[in-house]
Amino acid sequence: MAAQVKYDDVEVGTELPAQTYHVDRANLVMYAGASGDFNPIHWRESVAKAVGLPDVIAHGMYTMAQGGRYVTDWVGDPGAVVSYGVRFSAPVVVPDEGGADIEISGKVEEKRDDNQVVVALTARSAGAKVLTRAKAVVRLA
Template identity: 60%
Template sequence: MYEVGTQLPERTFRVTRADLVRYAGASGDFNPIHWSDRVAAEVGLPSVIAHGMLTMALAARAVTDWVGDPGAMVAYTAKFTRPVPVPDDEDGAELGVSAVVKKVDGDQAQIDITVVFEGERVLGAARATVRTS
């Protein structure tokens, strides 16, 4: 399972405006760029955007689901490289998540994660370290 080059199953996640409301309530992040088209436009965004930490969480979920234990993730980093506009419809935005085991060292594995929206990466240098035992 933890061999260098192992590809994790690709995952697709949909993020809707309803998801943004739920995430705002859970996180306490009520920044209006995540719910007001007017404010998003005023600051130069194409529309309301997903919370960056929500995007990161979905990518982490793809890894922890594969590992089988959320507690096995011991480190996780990423940079936000592109916003994810979320349309005001039932479909929302679609994120594609892929990952590969990049390194295995003792009882830990490094997993490099790619998250794309409309064919472009939205997280840079996304990397998780998981316990292998």
């Protein structure tokens, strides 16, 4: 686990290092098993295309989870996340060959009492913003 980020070491505007998370069809099948969401648009290309999607897409909650992972990797303590929310703005399209990447960056937007900071996240895949209003409140050491 990474060293814990300290409240006194961040300021409003502090940028978190960007990270890229790769996703392939195997990740989606494993996530379907863990979540119980077996909607075939997440693993079967013919069904995804039949409903007007360009290809198989990642589960929205899988995409959201990568943002949560990003924040917990940065802070070094999964228990430090006080709240986290997003809106889904575009799907993560996951082609059979090569999969897809989700690029996530963040910035400290606000410092609050009780060692809490608000981190605004940006998540993109294939040039499209896939999460909007993505914010995590984190209690730092």
